[in-house]
Amino acid sequence: MTVKASDAVATAKKEIGTKATNYRKCKYNTWYYGSAVSGDAYHWCAVFICWVFYQLGALISLLYLKTASCGNMAKAFLGKGRLIRPKSLTAGLSTKDVKVGDIVFFHWSTERSTLVPGTYVSDHVGIVTKVNSNGTIDTIEGNTIDTVNGQVAARTRSMNVVSCLGRPDYAPESGTAASAVARVAKPAVLYRVRSGDVWHKEVNDFSSYAGVAGKAITDVAIKVTAGAVKYRVHIKGGKWLPYVTGYDITDSANGYAGNGKPIDAIEVYYTTPETVRKEYGYLRAMYRVSPLNGSYYPYQYDAEKTNDQDGYAGAIGKTIDRLQITLSP
Template identity: 30%
Template sequence: MTARTFDLTKRVGTRVAAGAVLSLAGAFGFASLAPSAQADTKPANVAHVAAVSKADANGAKAGASAQDVIKLARTQVGTHENASGNSKFNNWYVSSSLGEQNAHRIGAESASVYKNQSWCDMFVSWLGQHTGTMGMGADAYTVSHAKWFKKTGRFGETPKPGAVVFFAWNGGGIKGVDHVGIVVKDNHDGTINTIEGNTGDAVKKKVRDTSTVAGYGYPEYR
């Protein structure tokens, strides 16, 4: 699969009105986390919903450091999707109440809409949930995720370790975002070291030119 985000409207058909997109956005916290996902369109309006139960945290501790997230991301390097394009991160999202809530919000019958879809942001969301990171977000769609960081005042241009990095290969700022990963290191030479899901169909370490970056989202690390 490509790193391009997916078009949910193709999967839910007439259940989603033409041009209407719903987004779920929120933060992982001590008592709650809130998801974010929407169809792969350029919406005029974005609907935000309340947080879901802490029960989805699967035992994750409250709060985390940037190094906690980077450490967990490193353990996933080499994880591949299968021949149909599905990964462990799709499976997690589909089986969580995050996926169910997002699916229902966009008019899909079940979270199976997220199977075999681009999973770079599901990987980032998985990292946030499994480390108990506050303010990571839990999106499946990169544009809505970036917009949420912007709306909450935690979006900027500095590549801090542990930041969520949003790539726009063809420019266009937030509206052009089509891939996401985690910053490991700023090399101070116009490049950054990252760990990204759905890159060559796997989780990989990458060195990226910062000219391809639309911005960075900053989780609330301890």
């Protein structure tokens, strides 16, 4: 089923006024857990959002998982490259970053999230119904108003309590000028790496990863289907090599980054073309690497150095063996 932002908002609006009873006992929790439940453990704001998208037949295709956790929901958007985070926690997000239909994650404290780096802990979630000119947003939220049981209600929120935004990949709205034109596809990142003197198969966005666990990456090639990308690598025990903009494993000058020696860090920067920006806003390269036989390091966005980012993915002095890249707001 093709789902538009207006479909999700309309489905949520129909539920306004629905209340939980008997300490968070509600139809949304019954649907989620498979039987009636009640008690302090059964907060249901995230469950409500899942229920809305389930009604639309788009739970997995647009929310990417079924969960009662706001943090895990935000993490799922992050993993799909569809999470909008502030460039710095101090600056936060503004209404310019918000679109109707966005899944909005709220924070009630300044505790930093370990699930979604660069954000505060997500304490609550809703869906955006309107972006106001006074710097606020209108939302529909489950498990709100009544702090004991909760109900579905329309709220107006300040951007000061917005931690981050999940943007489902909705279909264009019909009856608008924009929908009369073919929708611009979100650009994809295609990339491959060399390890053990072998160039491994090309990877598309987060469909998989490039590399082989336990084998040091020595060279990297990256391209995008729209826009431009530049990238460079740091050689273990050496230095940063020059930026590369091409994608040709036979061109050692500008077709790939590397010199045949183990790499310990990589920097990627994406430039968004105007046609893409009008549809998706400015996009950034979102990438991560893993140390040899280790777990992935946190995501890096372009060459940013805010939100505990280093400006590159990796750790100087530690060889990497796997790489993942996509584009994200």
